[in-house]
Amino acid sequence: MTTFYFVRHGETTINKAQCFNGGGVDSALTPAGLAAADRLGDYLGDQIFDAILTSPLQRAQTTAEHLLAQSRVVQPALTIAPQLREMALGDWEAQPVAAQEKHPQFDNYFHHPDLFEADQIHAESYQAVLDRAMTVIDQAQQAYPEGNVLIVAHGIVLLFVMGTLLGVPFSAIRDQKMVANASLSILEGQGQPYEKVLWNKTV
Template sequence: MTTFYFVRHGETMVNRAQCFNGGGTNSTLTEAGQAAAKRLGSLLADQSFDALLTSPLTRAVETMDAIVSQTNQSQPAIMVVDDLKEMALGDWEGQPGASLTNHPQYENYFHHPELFDAKQIHAESYQAVLERGMLAIKTAQTAYPDGDVLVVAHGIILLFVINTLLGIPFEEIRSQKMVANASLSVLKSNGTQFEKVVWNKTV
């Protein structure tokens, strides 16, 4: 069975400012974000992985590099996977969340993914994000059927991929809590179903 170690990238200045941090915002980690990623690496110091998969965005790559720098085991080469990039948020990229509360899609974005009209803000749909995220995970599961796979990605894509793997219906996913920056969630698969082993752990 494949075991996935899902990590959300460390804190960025955009996160700290409570602005939208989508696929079109290529921010770097704060010092606190770097430190938290290294602590996560120390937690995984004795874990060897069969694959290391990261989003191409700088904040994810920096998080992966920080984790790997703390491990004691020989690790495979890091693979950059475009399909793990965060949801593209179009006109909302980098904007303060508080400034958009009156937008007609604001409520749908946060609470009704099945109703969210991405075209109104030139963004990517939740359905498209989930489709490419699941493709990345299913490809890894096929390639490493008995492996340990570390995946570093982002809040929205991890929210939808992880909860879909756990059987949460699409329209209910936005009601689930997003995992924290520099957090670890471990899911194990028997080939057909996934179960939680670790959830949203930070150090």
């Protein structure tokens, strides 16, 4: 079976400001975010990966680089997977979350992905995000049917990919809590549903 190690990028300045941090913005990691990535890298220091895939956004790449810098074993080079880019949030990019609470799509965005009308804020739909991200997962599973694959990506991308692998209905995926910055979740399997080995661990 394939074992996926899913890591969300470290805290960024936009995260810290409690603003929307979609695929159209890419602020730097905070000192706390960098330190957390280093700690997680040390935690994973003896784990050998068959492939390491990261979003093209710098916050994810920087996190992946810090993880690799702490490795005590030889690892494969980073592979950039554009399909792992965070969901594009259009008009809400880098805007304070609290400032959008009265928007007609606010509740759907946070609670009803099947009802979220992305075009109302010039954003990407949840289904589009899931479809593109799952191509990476499917290809990795085919390429490494008995391997260990590290995925470094973003909150929404990981929420929907992991929820789908675990068999959570699309309409209910937003009922799950977003995993923390610089967190590790491990899922393993050969087909859906996957088994949850570790969830949302931070060090």
